[in-house]
Amino acid sequence: MSDTPTIRIRGLTKSFGDKLVLDGIDLDVMPGTSMVVIGGSGSGKSVLLKCVLGLIQPDAGTIEVNGQDLLRLRAGALDAVRSTIGMLFQNGALFDSLPVWENVAFGLLATHAVTRRTARVRAAEVLAQVGLDASVGDLSPAELSGGMQKRVGLARAIAGGAKILFFDEPTTGLDPIMGAVIDGLIVDCVKRLGSTAVAITHDMASARRIGDQAAMLYKGRIVWQGAAAGLMDSGNPMVDQFTHGRRDGPIQMELRK
């Protein structure tokens, strides 16, 4: 395994107004592995991914993708890095002016890599991978259920064959069987296609299935990092409380600011 991390984050800090969301995050994701990020609602997981995508400008810190410092890249080079990353947004973020298949094939069509006809065939293939029939391709995103939208978002993220994949809660809103199918698909992308993945999840079974490594975010910091297999018996009181869903422990529910 190469020793340059695919993603290397150091001292990443971001606040919105006077609310400190990320407070000095250090994180490495090695090539061909998957990292699961867990943490309470509102702890800044989505913001973390958006910073790496350059969608949110951090206040301080460095983000390197394949050794390139994102915050110092010119716009053109930044776009080039971004196009190597596929992203599933937490809410799907499907383009509701386009039919499902064009959503899925959007990245392919945008780079003019393929004709519309080929793109359509490819879209049907990827839709099948996420358990959706090709006929779904002609519907508009508004006609889909929440879980179907999520799967179309996932199909869109992986359709372009991106070497880096970000999944913001890929299985939230799916039934348990479909959740397992999607987890399998993500593992496939990493193990078979050699992609590098970062997944945010609240589902511990899913976290252990998807993740090689896991990290827990709490109050803007990474409080624990280790093998995803050890999530349930990490010995860290915060992680234990979180993964077992106990009400009492070091993490106290507080009203979020």
Add this chain to the structure above:
Amino acid sequence: MAAVGRGFWLALSMAGSIALFGLNALTHIVRPPFYGRLFVQAFVEFSYFSLPVVSLTAVFSGMVIALQSYAGFSRYGAATAIPNIVLISVVRELAPVLAGLMVAGRVGAAMAAELGTMRVTDQIDALTTLSTNPVKYLVVPRLLAGTLALPLLVLVADVLGVMGGWLVGTAKLGFNSHTYLMNTMDFLQSMDVVVSLAKAAVFGFLVALMGCYHGYNSRGGAVGVGTATTNAVVSASILILAFDYVLTELFFAQ
């Protein structure tokens, strides 16, 4: 006093950021990729689907100008000037300004709502992650469509406005149909039409710019989208009237 100063700076910085937004979009016009399909969509929305409202507005304003000026001018025995007055007011002012305002309410508002929704549901961010520049994809086609479609629309409005005046003139004010039209044709100057269309292009650009700017930069869920829509219509309307004065000064002031 301090509040006035703050408001002034706020307005100035807003104008600055709108100008930057517009300039940035303009630099993308000449660089590929070009989104022809999106341009056509926006163009049809601006022109074809705005035709009914703009036509009705034009006809009625031509009619009302004929009626009003007759009421005023017949006192001085100048009623024969009606065709000319209708022509000048419709072509130079009413057609472009009213078409601009109508389109601001119809298309500008819809644009702000659409882009605003795309912003708050992360669709604009998603474009960026799919090798697509959102300014090029969303803003440029709309700006071009607005600038090119409004002149077409206003040309129709010019004709219909004059016909509105003719309708009232012949049906109610006792003008001979042929004389009315001949008067109009004799008085028609190409400069008036050029100005009419130039104003239309500027107003179309402004409507699209305001719709895109406010939508693109909207924040905070459904409420934010609502605010963006309102701001797009209000700011476009004010800018149309302000630029109307500036352009009139530019073309007609001696």
